[in-house]
Every structure is written in structure tokens, then in C-alpha cells.
């Protein structure tokens with residue numbers, strides 16, 4: 001049920017944004033979610049439809065953009081992307097080092113809100 005609380009926060013931010021800009025309607029919300037995040041776009045849309053009923057954000061489309069997982073090797077400073085579909089091996093492809101830090105992949109934020 002993680003998506004429910006996340007969606008509540010999204011809606012709060014969206015409505016506040018709409019109010020600030022004196023919007024009549026919220027058309028779309030563009031979210032950026034890292035591939036490592038377990039948030040599911042479809043669930044967010046589902047909860048959003050439910051929570052936004054009766055507000056100006058009702059009917060808005062939740063558009064999810066997945067950002068890739070990027071690591072940096074602590075040994076050779078090589079940065080490399082990892083696709084969860086391909087492997088779960090997070091070792092550095094250049095030096096096989098396993099001391100890596102995550103540069104991107106866990107982010108979650110609202111990238112854009114379309115209002116009218």
C-alpha cells in the first residue's frame with residue numbers, strides 16, 4: 001500500500017501548484033521514478049483517480065518516466081548503467097570492482113504538472 005501514501009502527497013503538491021497558478025484543471029502529472037524504486041505507475045494512477053475525485057485534478061493523466069540505474073565504481077571511477085531486466089550483477093564492467101555507489105535509480109519526484 002506504499003503507493004497510496006505516495007499518491008496522497010503527489011495530489012497535495014499538485015493541488016497546491018494548481019492553486020498557485022490559478023488553474024482551472026490539472027491535465028497531467030509527469031513523474032520521474034528510478035528503476036530501482038518499487039513504485040508502480042499503474043497503481044499511482046489508480047489511487048490518483050480515486051483520491052482526486054471532486055477536485056480540479058480529477059481525470060488527470062499520470063505519466064511515469066523511468067530513470068535508469070547508474071552506478072559509479074569506487075575503484076576506477078567508471079560510471080555504468082545497469083538494467084534490472086538484464087542482470088542483478090552490480091559489478092563494474094571495467095575492473096570488476098564491487099565497491100560501487102548509486103548515482104541514479106532511486107529517485108522519485110514530480111517532473112512536470114500540466115494545468116489549464
Ligand SMILES: [Zn+2]
Nearest residue numbers: 073076092095
Ligand atoms: Zn571499476
